Amino acid sequence: MLEIKDVNVSYGNVQVLWNLSMHVKDREALAILGANGAGKTSLLRTISGLNVPTSGEIRFQGENIVGVEPYKITQMGIAHVPEGRSLFPNMSVGENLVLGGNLSTPQQRAQTLEWVLSLFPKLEERYKQSAGSLSGGEQQMVALGRALMLKPKLLLLDEPSTGLAPIMLPVIFNAIESIKDEGLTVVVVEQHVQEAFKHVERAYIIENGRITIEGLPKDLENNPEVRRAYLGID
Ligand SMILES: Nc1ncnc2c1ncn2[C@@H]1O[C@H](COP(=O)(O)OP(=O)(O)OP(=O)(O)O)[C@@H](O)[C@H]1O
Ligand SMILES: [Mg+2]
Known part of the structure; x- marks a missing residue:
């Protein structure tokens, strides 16, 4: 490909x-x-x-x-998760994820969000927590999830x-x-x-x-x- x-x-x-x-x-x-x-x-x-x-x-x-x-x-x-993740630490997990999906319509975004949260249930648990308060591994999940929001x-x-x-x-x-x-x-x-x-x-x-x-x-x-x-x- x-x-x-x-x-x-x-x-x-x-x-x-x-x-x-x-x-x-x-x-x-x-x-x-x-x-x-x-x-x-x-x-x-x-x-x-x-x-x-x-x-x-x-x-x-x-x-x-x-x-x-x-x-x-x-x-x-093509989605790229850079070295160092570059999350917005003061924004919630959910806000970080939704930012990744800004190329799609609201309906597609909601569907994709559901898909990402089903792949990484941990992110659903942490959805409203600020990204900066997560463990390193969880933050990497957010970075992966945000990239996946681009489908x-x-x-x-x-x-x-x-x-x-x-x-x-x-x-x-x-x-x-x-x-x-x-x-x-x-x-x-x-x-x-x-x-x-x-x-x-x-x-x-x-x-x-x-x-x-x-x-x-x-x-x-x-x-x-x-x-x-x-x-x-x-
Ligand atoms: N913006 C830049 N300007 C000038 N040189 C750069 C720039 N970015 C990287 N380099 C140089 O290019 C070379 C390759 O860097 P690169 O970051 O691609 O390596 P890497 O394999 O990802 O290393 P690491 O494992 O440390 O992340 C290095 O010599 C680096 O110093
Ligand atoms: Mg490198």
């Missing part, structure tokens, strides 16, 4: 993505892995239109999206487990499983490689702005370089 070909991205005169090619299949969960500063966030921002490549192609469901305004890319069906086809998640205790990892990945069961395609950037491997069908490793390794979790787990650099196993 998403096809990226030979994409180059720079911030000013600092190039951060180099001839990067990758694809995402319909309804798969895909992980993007890599060290700090490798270019993972830059890649997600490029897909959602926040960074514009200097060259290369990006096609979403067959349509070119290079140079398309971010809000139009969102309307086409996207493709969901981009940038390090959803950042700042959470390891014990919260299954909560995040179970939420990703539920989202997949709803027929969505998910691209997740994650530092917890071992946990990510349990829940994704395929992964790419990005180093210094280049894709260096691509494959199935079971193959990557046996790759000596992946074991050493990302799994901490000699």
Whole structure:
């Protein structure tokens, strides 16, 4: 559903993505892995239109999206949950969720809200509480829920487990499983490689702005370089 070909991205005169090619299949969960500063966030921002490549192609469901305004890319069906979640802490859970749905009619919004709350019942319990008073894991649920309010086809998640205790990892990945069961395609950037491997069908490793390794979790787990650099196993 998403096809990226030979994409180059720079911030000013600092190039951060180099001839990067990758694809995402319909309804798969895909992980993007890599060290700090490798270019993972830059890649997600490029897909959602926040960074514009200097060259290369990006096609979403067959349509070119290079140079398309971010809000139009969102309307086409790509939702991006950024690093750090960017919730409105003083607003309630419900208000944060409804803000995500401002591209649809009130009726569609009510239906989508019902769907999101059925996926994450915890948010219904916390509906009137301020988002800032929730636990980190619950706040991540709100961020996921807000993105789902857009009824996207493709969901981009940038390090959803950042700042959470390891014990919260299954909560995040179970939420990703539920989202997949709803027929969505998910691209997740994650530092917890071992946990990510349990829940994704395929992964790419990005180093210094280049894709260096691509494959199935079971193959990557046996790759000596992946074991050493990302799994901490000699
Ligand atoms: N707005 C910016 N201006 C200039 N350079 C930037 C900007 N944003 C990121 N960079 C640089 O681009 C490179 C890739 O950064 P990016 O945030 O994409 O990495 P990342 O893989 O997401 O890292 P992390 O795991 O720390 O989130 C880094 O060298 C970073 O310093
Ligand atoms: Mg990042």
